Amino acid sequence: xxxxxxxxxxxxxxxxxxxxxxxxxxxxxxxxxxxxxxxxxxxxxxxxxxxxxxxxxxxxxxxxxxxxxxxxxxxxxxxxxxxxxxxxxxxxxxxxxxxxxxxxxxxxxxxxxxxxxxxxxxxxxxxxxxxx
Numbered sequence: 001x002x003x004x005x006x007x008x009x010x011x012x013x014x015x016x017x018x019x020x021x022x023x024x025x026x027x028x029x030x031x032x033x034x035x036x037x038x039x040x041x042x043x044x045x046x047x048x049x050x051x052x053x054x055x056x057x058x059x060x061x062x063x064x065x066x067x068x069x070x071x072x073x074x075x076x077x078x079x080x081x082x083x084x085x086x087x088x089x090x091x092x093x094x095x096x097x098x099x100x101x102x103x104x105x106x107x108x109x110x111x112x113x114x115x116x117x118x119x120x121x122x123x124x125x126x127x128x129x130x131x132x
Contacts, residue, residue, distance in 0.1 A: 031122040038116060045121055048102020049073035054086075056108075056117045063090045063110035063117050067098070090114075099124070 037043055037056065045052045054067035065088040088096050090110035099105045107120045 028124070030124075031120050033122070034118060034120045036111065036116050036118045043067070043117075043119060045106050045119070047098065047100035047104045047106065050100055050102075052086075052098055052106060058114040061092070061114050063092075063108075063114045064088075065090065065096075065108060065117065069098075 039057045040055050043052070043054050043056070049072055051070045051072055052067045053070060054065065056063045056065040058064070065086075067086045067088075069084040069086060071083045086098070088108070090096060090108070092110050092112050092114055095107050095109040097105055097107045103124045105122060105124060109118045109120075111118060
């Protein structure tokens with residue numbers, strides 16, 4: 001069985017929209033890890049059934065980030081194909097986030113003089129109800 005490129009693009013768009021909905025929902029982030037990267041060092045994070053793989057480079061005092069978003073659900077890693085490419089330009093101190101429909105997230109923060117990129121990863125936690 002073969003999946004058409006159009007089907008993959010539609011599935012990717014739906015996943016992205018679901019991720020945005022989760023990020024806007026009221027929830028609390030629980031950081032599970034943090035790592036700093038140098039320019040062109042490989043970035044690789046699991047986000048539920050998806051994976052974010054890429055790098056950043058320093059250009060015009062900005063972190064130029066490229067991430068390939070790969071849907072791994074139901075396929076072997078060697079058969080997975082990038083379903084979307086995300087390109088971002090962050091100034092030092094700015095942060096951008098990528099959320100998954102499985103409750104995982106990464107936050108990317110451009111370091112001083114755009115010489116590093118810090119990535120925090122974690123999970124969204126459901127808010128606990130207030131005590132009566």
